[in-house]
Amino acid sequence: MSKIWVGLVFGLVLGAIDGATAWFTPEARPLIGGILVGSSIKGMIVGLLSGWFAVKVHSIKWGIAVGASLGLLFALLVALMQKNHYLEIMLPGFVLGGVIGFLTQRLGTPGVPQAIRPEAGRERMR
Amino acid sequence: MELSDSVVDYLRQVAGLPDLSGTRYELEREIGRGGLGVVYAARDQQLNRRVALKVFDFPMPQEAQLIAQLEHPAIVPIYEAGTLPDGRSFYAMKLVRGTRLDHYLARSPYLAERLRVIGRVAEAIAFAHARGVIHRDLKPQNVMVGEFGEVYVMDWGVDAVAGTPAFRAPESKLDRRSDIYALGILLRFVLPKPQPAALRAIALKAMMPDAGKRYQTVNEFLADIERFQEGLAVEAWTEPLWHRMRRFGSRNGVLLWLFGAYATVKFLLFFLRHL
Amino acid sequence: MDTDTGIGGKTGQFPSTDLSLLAATHDEFPNQALERIVALYWKPVYRFIRVKFRKSNEDAKDLTQGFFSTALERDFFQKFVSSRAPFRTYLRMAVVRFAANHRAAEMRQKRGGDVEFEPLQEELFAAHSAEDVFEREWRRQLFSLALDDLRAHCRAGGKDLQLRIFEEYDLDRSKHSSYAELAAGLGITEVSVTNHLAWARRMLRALVTDRLREVTSNDGELRHEVRRLWS
Numbered sequence: 001m002s003k004i005w006v007g008l009v010f011g012l013v014l015g016a017i018d019g020a021t022a023w024f025t026p027e028a029r030p031l032i033g034g035i036l037v038g039s040s041i042k043g044m045i046v047g048l049l050s051g052w053f054a055v056k057v058h059s060i061k062w063g064i065a066v067g068a069s070l071g072l073l074f075a076l077l078v079a080l081m082q083k084n085h086y087l088e089i090m091l092p093g094f095v096l097g098g099v100i101g102f103l104t105q106r107l108g109t110p111g112v113p114q115a116i117r118p119e120a121g122r123e124r125m126r
Numbered sequence: 127m128e129l130s131d132s133v134v135d136y137l138r139q140v141a142g143l144p145d146l147s148g149t150r151y152e153l154e155r156e157i158g159r160g161g162l163g164v165v166y167a168a169r170d171q172q173l174n175r176r177v178a179l180k181v182f183d184f185p186m187p188q189e190a191q192l193i194a195q196l197e198h199p200a201i202v203p204i205y206e207a208g209t210l211p212d213g214r215s216f217y218a219m220k221l222v223r224g225t226r227l228d229h230y231l232a233r234s235p236y237l238a239e240r241l242r243v244i245g246r247v248a249e250a251i252a253f254a255h256a257r258g259v260i261h262r263d264l265k266p267q268n269v270m271v272g273e274f275g276e277v278y279v280m281d282w283g284v285d286a287v288a289g290t291p292a293f294r295a296p297e298s299k300l301d302r303r304s305d306i307y308a309l310g311i312l313l314r315f316v317l318p319k320p321q322p323a324a325l326r327a328i329a330l331k332a333m334m335p336d337a338g339k340r341y342q343t344v345n346e347f348l349a350d351i352e353r354f355q356e357g358l359a360v361e362a363w364t365e366p367l368w369h370r371m372r373r374f375g376s377r378n379g380v381l382l383w384l385f386g387a388y389a390t391v392k393f394l395l396f397f398l399r400h401l
Numbered sequence: 402m403d404t405d406t407g408i409g410g411k412t413g414q415f416p417s418t419d420l421s422l423l424a425a426t427h428d429e430f431p432n433q434a435l436e437r438i439v440a441l442y443w444k445p446v447y448r449f450i451r452v453k454f455r456k457s458n459e460d461a462k463d464l465t466q467g468f469f470s471t472a473l474e475r476d477f478f479q480k481f482v483s484s485r486a487p488f489r490t491y492l493r494m495a496v497v498r499f500a501a502n503h504r505a506a507e508m509r510q511k512r513g514g515d516v517e518f519e520p521l522q523e524e525l526f527a528a529h530s531a532e533d534v535f536e537r538e539w540r541r542q543l544f545s546l547a548l549d550d551l552r553a554h555c556r557a558g559g560k561d562l563q564l565r566i567f568e569e570y571d572l573d574r575s576k577h578s579s580y581a582e583l584a585a586g587l588g589i590t591e592v593s594v595t596n597h598l599a600w601a602r603r604m605l606r607a608l609v610t611d612r613l614r615e616v617t618s619n620d621g622e623l624r625h626e627v628r629r630l631w632s
Contacts, residue, residue: 021392024396025399060380064380064384087395088395088399091391091395092388092391092392092395095384095387095388095391096388098384098387099381099384099385099388102380102381102384103381106381
């Protein structure tokens with residue numbers, strides 16, 4: 001499984017779990033469906049970008065940092081849309097982004113780098 | 127007139143030295159005794175390099191011919207084999223500059239380094255087994271660690287009757303599994319105190335008195351050591367639950383910390399909201 | 402001074418009374434081998450008894466004769482089991498038992514009269530050096546017999562020059578002759594001295610090994626003894 005797919009899968013799963021924890025906030029329970037979907041999509045986007053980063057850069061430390069930053073950024077966007085619960089959305093999003101960043105570094109195969117793909121070589125020879 | 131003690135000792139010395147007349151070698155000094163022969167440092171006058179000459183009191187074991195054909199980084203290469211003018215057989219090989227394993231361990235190397243040496247020895251043994259050669263006398267004194275960390279396994283194919291009983295397998299007919307037995311003892315020998323339970327179990331499995339219960343190939347032995355090095359469960363040991371959890375924790379420490387941070391954040395936020 | 406006996410010395414001779422015993426009693430055991438065994442071990446056993454049991458020259462001789470006679474009568478050599486210990490050790494232990502039994506018999510005779518007890522402490526100290534004495538004497542005897550064989554071989558084969566060079570360089574250590582001096586004295590080249598000396602040493606080694614082979618029961622024991630000897 002490629003690192004990008006690892007990011008997508010774990011981003012989806014962990015995003016859904018993070019969204020589901022909104023059930024513990026009574027005022028958020030009526031909106032739980034939308035929260036779940038939104039959180040899952042947020043997780044997938046963070047996972048996709050973290051996975052892409054992991055293909056380019058092999059560093060657990062940087063993977064966690066980039067994942068956490070992406071998680072924080074997209075959590076901020078969601079919080080701005082809500083205009084509420086900034087801390088409850090951004091802080092878990094930040095940490096979960098770090099988890100996704102770590103998982104994309106640790107798991108998955110990086111895939112064949114650009115420089116040695118046969119298609120790239122043939123294009124250069126033309 | 128009776129021979130004096132000093133004359134007897136002198137005759138023992140001069141008649142004991144190998145007669146190298148007519149060969150390309152010039153004797154320098156004795157450097158050790160191993161297996162069925164004596165090892166001397168000598169100079170190859172044709173190539174102007176120092177070599178080690180192993181001189182046998184009796185006809186060279188047949189396996190020595192096979193050993194000469196083994197080419198492996200951990201097996202000392204043999205340059206020439208033949209018979210000296212005094213009838214003794216010999217072979218000339220690379221002169222290894224290094225330290226015997228038992229002396230090397232006195233420097234207290236890390237566990238990773240000890241396992242690296244064992245791994246190199248085992249690879250050499252596996253290589254030889256694949257070519258039908260059994261070591262028969264594997265022990266710390268027959269392993270050298272060179273000045274750059276290279277590992278050599280010495281004294282191949284000699285009759286283990288001449289070897290150290292402590293490292294000899296209990297079966298009377300030695301085969302590859304006897305070498306595995308010796309590898310187990312060697313592993314136990316190099317392990318630091320306290321010995322990691324998994325590695326001790328690997329050593330004990332290799333040292334089972336019943337040859338059928340040991341690792342059947344050196345590669346199985348090596349694979350289990352590699353599993354240990356990668357933090358995985360080893361086949362030789364059924365680890366208790368607490369150990370399995372500890373191993374999981376050590377392999378996935380960062381992940382557990384991150385999840386722990388997430389749970390802590392969630393808990394704190396929940397707690398603050400309800401204050 | 403109570404000097405050592407010349408019996409069992411360089412030429413391997415031993416008392417003629419034992420020759421007939423050897424010939425008469427053990428037809429199935431090669432007589433020549435028995436002769437050569439006794440030739441090698443007579444002197445070491447004698448010296449061992451002298452040191453370990455503090456016997457005089459005459460008493461030690463008698464005891465040594467008695468031991469070998471008894472050994473031959475009781476098939477001592479045939480009872481040797483090579484897997485347990487080298488023959489040399491087996492023989493030495495038998496000497497100790499024989500001498501102890503002999504002393505017990507002596508003590509029984511003395512009982513009722515003035516009984517003399519040898520100090521135990523002295524015997525313990527003697528025991529340690531007696532083993533060394535036995536080993537050294539065995540080696541000395543081995544090389545002496547091999548040198549006799551070498552001389553006989555050289556004279557029979559017309560190798561008098563080689564023998565002379567060997568004896569002057571390797572046996573007469575007091576002269577400290579160099580190869581050049583030897584070569585000049587004999588009117589030959591230094592290279593010839595080197596080659597002749599190498600030949601003689603090779604021969605000596607082979608003859609020592611032959612002597613060893615005669616007193617060991619199998620290849621394994623022989624290899625063990627060879628390794629010990631040249632270490």
